[in-house]
Amino acid sequence: MKAGMLAAILTICGIVNVNAHANDLQEGVEIIHECDTTWHFGYNGINLYSRPMHRIDIAYPTVDAQGNSIRLSGSIVIPGNVYDGSSPVDGVLLYNRYTQLQPECCPTRGFAEGEFVFMCTPLQPNWILVESDFYGFGITSDHILDQYYVYGDANGHASIDCLLAARKVLDERGISQGKFLLNAGVSSGGYDCIAAQRVRDMYYKDEIKFDKTLVAAAPFDVLTAYSGYISKKNNPMVEVSFALIVLNAFNRQNNLGFTPQQMFNEPLASKFDDWFNSGLYSSSQVADSLKELGIKTFTDALQPAFLDRDSEEYGKLASAIKARSLQVGWTPDPDQSYYYQHYAHDKAVPVESGREFLNFLTNNSHHKKSLIPELTNLTTCMYVLSDSHTISGIQFMLRLAATLTAYPVLYYDGELNTHYYDLIKVGTPMGIIQLLEEKGIDVAGAYSSLTGNDGGGGMDFFSLIATLNKYNERLEEYGTSLTEILLIADDSGLSLTDIMQIINYLNSKAEESNPDEAACRAMHRQVNEQFVGDYYYNSMLDWLKENNVNLNDLRIGF
Amino acid sequence: MKRISISLILFALMLTAAKAQSTFSVMTLNVDGLPGKFLLFDVNKDGPLSAGSERISEYIASKDCDIVSMQECFNYRWEIWSRLFAGYEHDEWTGGIDSESHQLDYFHLQNDRFPCDGLNNAWKKALKSTAYERVAHEKNFGKFSHEFDDIITKGFRRHEFTLADGTEIVLYNTHFDASSNRDEQLGNDVKDREARLSQWMQLRDHLLARLDSRPVLLTGDFNSYYTRDDIVAAFIEPIKATGRATVGDVWIEKCRKGVYPKVGDEKDAEELFDKILYVNPVGGMELKPVTVTVDIAGYQFEGKPLGDHYPLMATFSVGNRNTTGIEALTHATKAETFDLQGRPANRSSKGIHISNGHKYINE
Numbered sequence: 001m002k003a004g005m006l007a008a009i010l011t012i013c014g015i016v017n018v019n020a021h022a023n024d025l026q027e028g029v030e031i032i033h034e035c036d037t038t039w040h041f042g043y044n045g046i047n048l049y050s051r052p053m054h055r056i057d058i059a060y061p062t063v064d065a066q067g068n069s070i071r072l073s074g075s076i077v078i079p080g081n082v083y084d085g086s087s088p089v090d091g092v093l094l095y096n097r098y099t100q101l102q103p104e105c106c107p108t109r110g111f112a113e114g115e116f117v118f119m120c121t122p123l124q125p126n127w128i129l130v131e132s133d134f135y136g137f138g139i140t141s142d143h144i145l146d147q148y149y150v151y152g153d154a155n156g157h158a159s160i161d162c163l164l165a166a167r168k169v170l171d172e173r174g175i176s177q178g179k180f181l182l183n184a185g186v187s188s189g190g191y192d193c194i195a196a197q198r199v200r201d202m203y204y205k206d207e208i209k210f211d212k213t214l215v216a217a218a219p220f221d222v223l224t225a226y227s228g229y230i231s232k233k234n235n236p237m238v239e240v241s242f243a244l245i246v247l248n249a250f251n252r253q254n255n256l257g258f259t260p261q262q263m264f265n266e267p268l269a270s271k272f273d274d275w276f277n278s279g280l281y282s283s284s285q286v287a288d289s290l291k292e293l294g295i296k297t298f299t300d301a302l303q304p305a306f307l308d309r310d311s312e313e314y315g316k317l318a319s320a321i322k323a324r325s326l327q328v329g330w331t332p333d334p335d336q337s338y339y340y341q342h343y344a345h346d347k348a349v350p351v352e353s354g355r356e357f358l359n360f361l362t363n364n365s366h367h368k369k370s371l372i373p374e375l376t377n378l379t380t381c382m383y384v385l386s387d388s389h390t391i392s393g394i395q396f397m398l399r400l401a402a403t404l405t406a407y408p409v410l411y412y413d414g415e416l417n418t419h420y421y422d423l424i425k426v427g428t429p430m431g432i433i434q435l436l437e438e439k440g441i442d443v444a445g446a447y448s449s450l451t452g453n454d455g456g457g458g459m460d461f462f463s464l465i466a467t468l469n470k471y472n473e474r475l476e477e478y479g480t481s482l483t484e485i486l487l488i489a490d491d492s493g494l495s496l497t498d499i500m501q502i503i504n505y506l507n508s509k510a511e512e513s514n515p516d517e518a519a520c521r522a523m524h525r526q527v528n529e530q531f532v533g534d535y536y537y538n539s540m541l542d543w544l545k546e547n548n549v550n551l552n553d554l555r556i557g558f
Numbered sequence: 559m560k561r562i563s564i565s566l567i568l569f570a571l572m573l574t575a576a577k578a579q580s581t582f583s584v585m586t587l588n589v590d591g592l593p594g595k596f597l598l599f600d601v602n603k604d605g606p607l608s609a610g611s612e613r614i615s616e617y618i619a620s621k622d623c624d625i626v627s628m629q630e631c632f633n634y635r636w637e638i639w640s641r642l643f644a645g646y647e648h649d650e651w652t653g654g655i656d657s658e659s660h661q662l663d664y665f666h667l668q669n670d671r672f673p674c675d676g677l678n679n680a681w682k683k684a685l686k687s688t689a690y691e692r693v694a695h696e697k698n699f700g701k702f703s704h705e706f707d708d709i710i711t712k713g714f715r716r717h718e719f720t721l722a723d724g725t726e727i728v729l730y731n732t733h734f735d736a737s738s739n740r741d742e743q744l745g746n747d748v749k750d751r752e753a754r755l756s757q758w759m760q761l762r763d764h765l766l767a768r769l770d771s772r773p774v775l776l777t778g779d780f781n782s783y784y785t786r787d788d789i790v791a792a793f794i795e796p797i798k799a800t801g802r803a804t805v806g807d808v809w810i811e812k813c814r815k816g817v818y819p820k821v822g823d824e825k826d827a828e829e830l831f832d833k834i835l836y837v838n839p840v841g842g843m844e845l846k847p848v849t850v851t852v853d854i855a856g857y858q859f860e861g862k863p864l865g866d867h868y869p870l871m872a873t874f875s876v877g878n879r880n881t882t883g884i885e886a887l888t889h890a891t892k893a894e895t896f897d898l899q900g901r902p903a904n905r906s907s908k909g910i911h912i913s914n915g916h917k918y919i920n921e
Contacts, residue, residue: 090668122665124665124666126666405665409702412702413700413701413702413704413749417703418738418740419702536665
């Protein structure tokens with residue numbers, strides 16, 4: 001552990017005085033570094049794709065979690081072909097990076113481990129990325145121990161202020177920002193993405209309008225996530241490191257006063273500071289080391305008091321987490337649109353915390369869940385079968401790349417494409433099926449073969465529903481249950497009536513024919529490609545397949 | 559018998575006088591030349607396609623007009639030109655809607671735009687185009703919806719023609735921004751209207767910047783109705799207000815006695831998107847419309863229209879301000895003339911008639 005890096009932490013409970021945020025953001029934006037660079041999509045040491053980028057690193061004023069004025073750093077990354085004027089820019093993506101434990105793993109240090117997945121492929125999205133380093137990284141790397149990890153909307157302020165600063169720089173440079181503005185993040189970056197949306201809704205409604213906020217596997221409700229860990233405390237099919245980082249962060253930020261020995265079992269307690277607080281190791285390395293140490297369950301890692309909802313320790317932690325909940329004081333703007341994705345069996349971030357986000361939006365705003373892309377202001381995509389948080393993240397990034405490519409087409413004329421709208425406005429599942437059949441697509445044929453995964457590590461809802469009756473015995477094999485399916489259906493905005501209608505219809509059709517599997521898979525794809533984004537998504541999967549990329553082998557530490 | 563002899567003498571005198579005047583005929587026709595299919599999408603499966611385009615070519619050739627302005631001349635240009643080669647010259651063809659001649663960037667379709675404008679002009683070999691210019695519209699609306707105007711490079715073409723007798727005229731051919739019935743019904747065509755008005759104004763400014771003593775014809779598929787787009791305010795009145803020229807629309811002149819429909823009024827059922835306007839410079843040569851024909855009945859094959867627009871034809875006399883037009887009539891035949899409802903013109907009435915520039919007596 002770097003003892004010198006330990007800093008005094010103020011215990012601040014309750015809501016930060018947000019008025020303190022109203023410092024003059026037009027002042028004090030400074031370019032600290034600028035360079036041409038090249039981003040690579042690499043796989044097993046082989047470079048699959050390169051893309052020239054121009055990076056402008058800035059320092060900008062913002063506030064910390066307590067509302068005090070601070071300066072942070074961040075990057076504006078412009079694709080080379082946009083920067084040199086050979087391609088028009090489509091928009092700006094405010095990207096919120098995911099968990100990092102090393103100070104060099106931030107945008108201004110050139111770290112773009114996740115970004116290359118959605119920027120460096122043949123899709124070549126012509127979007128400008130804006131990314132904050134967040135507190136504890138970049139010019140504040142001396143304070144890495146104090147990084148705000150899923151901690152209220154602290155990183156949300158950092159992100160929004162970075163966007164405002166980037167706009168100023170781009171305007172002064174005369175660089176177009178295109179037509180669109182998206183906000184995205186996965187895992188802890190998903191949490192920060194939601195935090196940025198919260199800050200926007202509460203303080204910057206007029207200045208900033210996101211066209212869409214795309215989130216995946218976010219621990220939106222941190223306490224629900226932690227509670228999920230307790231429920232699975234003896235389950236070896238979990239990734240424990242996220243819970244440990246949360247506990248460590250709230251202990252530090254709220255000065256709860258727990259020592260590693262009070263929080264963790266040996267041998268982890270002795271190693272914890274070195275592994276988690278030294279800034280020497282990546283989150284992937286830490287996760288691997290935990291496995292090597294034989295820590296497979298929360299019971300292995302945490303002291304019993306931190307797995308007991310009635311303990312004093314848990315009470316202190318829960319209070320600290322509740323006080324920083326994103327839900328407090330936020331009424332989501334119904335004019336803002338979301339895409340949310342989560343694996344139902346995510347081993348690192350329990351799906352329940354993400355489900356809380358969907359419920360929060362639908363209960364506190366006029367957001368209506370739907371699994372039909374662009375049909376409502378809350379598109380959801382819940383997967384089962386794969387439980388990998390990493391694969392979940394990679395799949396989200398591929399989806400993000402597809403969205404960056406599809407969005408300028410779908411919304412080119414300043415409104416959702418009217419032809420596309422005509423297709424989805426019949427957006428009941430049966431309506432979609434009937435429309436596809438009118439177009440000559442054999443949905444029932446596709447249904448009868450929907451048993452494999454989609455190449456991205458998961459099976460989508462339609463695929464799963466299709467297996468319900470005909471392949472009912474496989475549900476157990478897939479580690480799921482009818483109850484869970486119905487829960488996911490609810491996440492997707494489907495009623496039980498919808499489901500039964502689909503199943504009855506498809507079963508009656510399936511009995512009429514027994515189409516060949518390959519043809520049905522092709523049909524399945526054809527069904528998916530009715531949604532424009534899926535065309536690009538499948539293009540990405542094809543490209544990865546051509547390059548023999550197994551997503552499970554992509555090493556990205558979420 | 560005596561009456562007929564007098565008529566013939568008068569007619570001969572008129573023809574003699576006509577040598578001092580110039581006349582010509584012009585047709586504007588959207589030839590509906592989009593492909594049946596593009597990529598996976600049915601674009602124009604009910605259109606004329608290849609065989610129908612040949613019939614359109616036959617039709618055009620049969621009308622024997624001096625100048626033909628065509629729009630949507632995309633994928634079937636060889637068919638469209640097939641019957642015209644013998645008698646006509648034509649300007650450039652800028653391409654069709656296909657993925658062979660234009661490589662698409664499927665991942666950035668928003669940046670893609672076909673270079674073609676779909677416009678094409680043909681003129682009889684006795685005429686000469688002495689100057690030609692192609693200009694793109696500055697404003698379009700609708701790339702992947704709203705009739706996809708922005709996916710091609712729509713605009714206008716300007717020709718300076720010297721007629722057979724040496725008279726010079728200027729002619730524009732254009733295709734304006736379209737809006738779909740769906741968007742119009744939903745009131746979702748505001749931006750389409752804005753684009754069209756912008757195009758009217760761009761055309762006006764281009765015309766005025768080059769206006770000299772030569773009269774100007776404006777032909778094309780304007781996708782505009784007087785009741786929907788304020789053509790008078792955007793185009794006609796500003797030109798008149800300069801004091802440099804007068805403006806007329808052959809359909810307004812001949813079929814509405816010079817009275818323009820008002821914006822917001824119910825649409826005149828006979829009005830077309832296709833128009834022929836003319837601009838006469840003050841102190842310069844003057845165009846005078848003599849006939850106007852919308853050939854609905856003749857533009858058919860087996861009871862169906864050859865395309866999704868009907869041909870609009872007009873004959874003009876061109877001369878000084880005293881020209882009446884009647885003495886300048888030269889060609890065309892009785893059977894080829896129809897009124898705006900597609901009925902053969904003047905079939906039942908008796909007396910001296912003038913149609914498509916041809917004078918005849920119906921007894």
